[in-house]
Amino acid sequence: MxxxxxxxxxxxxxxxxxxxxxxxxxxxxxxxxxxxxxxxxxxxxxxxxxxxxxxxxxxxxxxxxxxxxxxxxxxxxxxxxxxxxxxxxxxxxxxxxxxxxxxxxxxxxxxxxxxxxxxxxxxxxxxxxxxxxxxxxxxxxxxxxxxxxxxxxxxxxxxxxxxxxxxxxxxxxxxxxxxxxxxxxxxxxxxxxxxxxxxxxxxxxxxxxxxxxxxxxxxxxxxxxxxxxxxxxxxxxxxxxxxxxxxGEILPSPTVEERVNVCKKHLIKSYEWKGPIVGINEMRRHYTNYLKGMPNIKEYRLKLVTLKEADEIIEVLDEIVDKYKGHEFERSVIELINYHEKCAV
Missing domain, CATH: 3.20.20.70 (Aldolase class I)
Known part of the structure; x- marks a missing residue:
């Protein structure tokens, strides 16, 4: 301990x-x-x-x-x-x-x-x-x-x-x-x-x-x-x-449904804590990371970052679950994002 x-x-x-x-x-x-x-x-x-x-x-x-x-x-x-x-x-x-x-x-x-x-x-x-x-x-x-x-x-x-x-x-x-x-x-x-x-x-x-x-x-x-x-x-x-x-065992990669459910919770918490405008706008930067590894996801991602109502975003996330259900994600190391990359040294 x-x-x-x-x-x-x-x-x-x-x-x-x-x-x-x-x-x-x-x-x-x-x-x-x-x-x-x-x-x-x-x-x-x-x-x-x-x-x-x-x-x-x-x-x-x-x-x-x-x-x-x-x-x-x-x-x-x-x-x-x-x-x-x-x-x-x-x-x-x-x-x-x-x-x-x-x-x-x-x-x-x-x-x-x-x-x-x-x-x-x-x-x-x-x-x-x-x-x-x-x-x-x-x-x-x-x-x-x-x-x-x-x-x-x-x-x-x-x-x-x-x-x-x-x-x-x-x-x-x-x-x-x-x-x-x-x-x-x-x-x-x-x-x-x-x-x-x-x-x-x-x-x-x-x-x-x-x-x-x-x-x-x-x-x-x-x-x-x-x-x-x-x-x-x-x-x-x-x-x-x-x-x-x-x-010493590697857990299975989270399924599409698990990824979307966590993304939904993140969205709802963001909406509740930051309010409907800021909460939805600031959530947009997270969708790419939650959906990484899904083929031909660009169309859905574009919808997610342009919609302005939480209910509509959740509908799109549900569509993603229906379309990609059963998709197996390739297990690999996580790409480390430089979230300060736009900040000048």
Whole structure:
């Protein structure tokens, strides 16, 4: 069993990564249904919270069925992060996570997210300020360093543990890599092997199949795995990994009906949480991923991204089930989408 504060997780937990514009309550709901053990909100600006910005406040929405769930905040100012931590505390999540890993320009180049990797003493001060401002367990998600010349994660892990964080998730790339190249888990393993490190260490980056998850578990010795891009349009990845780790067996690929049912739930939750216009519009980016692997699906996909009523969309999804019933999906590794690809470095 893995513990973060009073949170008890399975022996090898699978965490849903906090992904901006992805890890909202509708998406978290379908991931929870399909085996995610711990989930995080999209990152929330500390400045936005203390200014009472509507978008930031909305991201604080969490539900009992999601638990355990953590709220993630980011910022580069001690006072702002402290005040934001107090606001988060009042919403009663299971933990509070600090984002020191987001690589996109609008965050990192303003001294927040992965931008803090350039100033480790500041990172320590920011973390200490948050730990002192909340009664919640505090965790951190970060990267190996800013660039190839500053891969300082071993030092960072010790110093953050010393100021009180209770778990650390590490993405195996630097900030300048964004999502390019292959994630390097060797430094994650060194952090885990460090006798000074007593907190759980979770690895993140490039997990695209149950086989790879088990291989990395055995090779790098991490306490658990955080999964992000592989879950987009394929939340079944969590149950598939858990089953494979326990039994060595690959679960059957989800059927057309199973895929459509999860897509429907995602749509309905999106409609309910975001409203009929935004909920339907923002759901459009997910259909391609849910329907991947179906031949000649373009006509249906075009309908799904142009219809404006939920009932009409559900009718099209039902048509897809009728047409493709019995279709067997080819088992392959999951294509990892670079969901930040339009964000300039």
């Amino acid at each position: 893995i513990k973060i504060g009073n949170i008890e997780l399975p022996e090898f937990p699978l965490l849903l990564a906090p992904m901006e514009d992805v890890s909202d309550p509708p998406f978290r709901a379908v991931c929870k249904d399909n085996g995610a053990h711990l989930m995080y909100t999209e990152f929330i600006s500390s400045e936005g919270l203390i200014r009472d910005a509507i978008k930031s406040r909305k991201k604080l929405d969490i539900y009992d069925y999601e638990k355990p769930v953590g709220i993630q905040i980011f910022g580069g100012d001690e006072e702002s992060l402290s005040l934001a931590a107090k606001i988060v505390d009042a919403t009663n999540p299971d933990l509070l996570d600090i984002n020191f890993g987001c690589p996109v320009k609008k965050v990192a180049c303003r001294g927040a997210g992965a931008g803090v990797l350039k100033d480790v003493p500041l990172m320590v001060r920011l973390t200490d300020a948050v730990v002192r401002s909340t009664s919640l367990p505090v965790t951190v998600k970060t990267r190996l360093g800013w660039d190839d010349n500053t891969k300082n994660i071993e030092d960072v892990a010790e110093r953050l543990q010393d100021v009180g964080i209770q778990a650390l998730a590490i993405h195996g790339r630097t900030r300048t890599q964004m999502y390019k190249g292959e994630a390097d888990w060797t430094l994650i393993a060194k952090v885990k092997e460090n006798p000074r490190i007593k907190i759980p260490i979770f690895g993140n980056g490039d997990i695209d199949s149950p086989q790879k998850a088990l291989e990395y578990k055995n090779r790098y010795g991490v306490d658990g795995i955080m999964i992000g891009r592989a879950a987009i349009g394929y939340p079944w990845i969590f149950n598939e990994i858990s089953h494979y780790v326990k039994t």
